[in-house]
Amino acid sequence: MIRYALKCDAEHSFESWFQSASAFETLFDGGMVSCAVCGSGKVQKAIMTPGVSGTKKSQKAVEPMQSYAGVLSKPASPAEQALAELRKKIVANSEDVGTEFAREARAIHEGEAPERPIIGEARANEARALIEDGIPVAPLPWQSRKSN
Numbered sequence: 001m002i003r004y005a006l007k008c009d010a011e012h013s014f015e016s017w018f019q020s021a022s023a024f025e026t027l028f029d030g031g032m033v034s035c036a037v038c039g040s041g042k043v044q045k046a047i048m049t050p051g052v053s054g055t056k057k058s059q060k061a062v063e064p065m066q067s068y069a070g071v072l073s074k075p076a077s078p079a080e081q082a083l084a085e086l087r088k089k090i091v092a093n094s095e096d097v098g099t100e101f102a103r104e105a106r107a108i109h110e111g112e113a114p115e116r117p118i119i120g121e122a123r124a125n126e127a128r129a130l131i132e133d134g135i136p137v138a139p140l141p142w143q144s145r146k147s148n
Contacts, residue, residue: 008035
């Protein structure tokens with residue numbers, strides 16, 4: 001496992017773990033790495049404090065980057081606070097159907113499943129097909145943490 005400090009085009013700093021450097025590159029090249037705060041896909045590696053082993057005294061002198069949870073728990077602007085509240089409300093009032101989103105959205109539209117708000121993941125071609133068939137869907141202004 002490897003941890004990278006990342007920064008988006010909106011200057012949000014966050015950290016994410018990857019299986020390996022090549023796994024990061026594969027995900028990054030595939031557009032699967034996004035900002036943990038705002039969801040922006042324009043992410044780059046940031047300068048990171050190296051993890052150096054040593055005495056307890058020297059370890060205290062090195063300040064680690066703000067933790068992943070700390071970044072998410074304290075939005076830096078009113079817009080980020082509003083987005084965090086919107087996300088909380090949508091997640092609380094929707095059923096997460098995961099990768100079955102396209103199938104479930106179509107079943108709801110065709111009356112084969114109970115009507116309810118759902119969230120989940122769909123491939124671009126699946127979302128396009130839903131829209132072309134008149135099934136109302138919209139991307140959320142964030143991505144699943146699984147993609148990071």
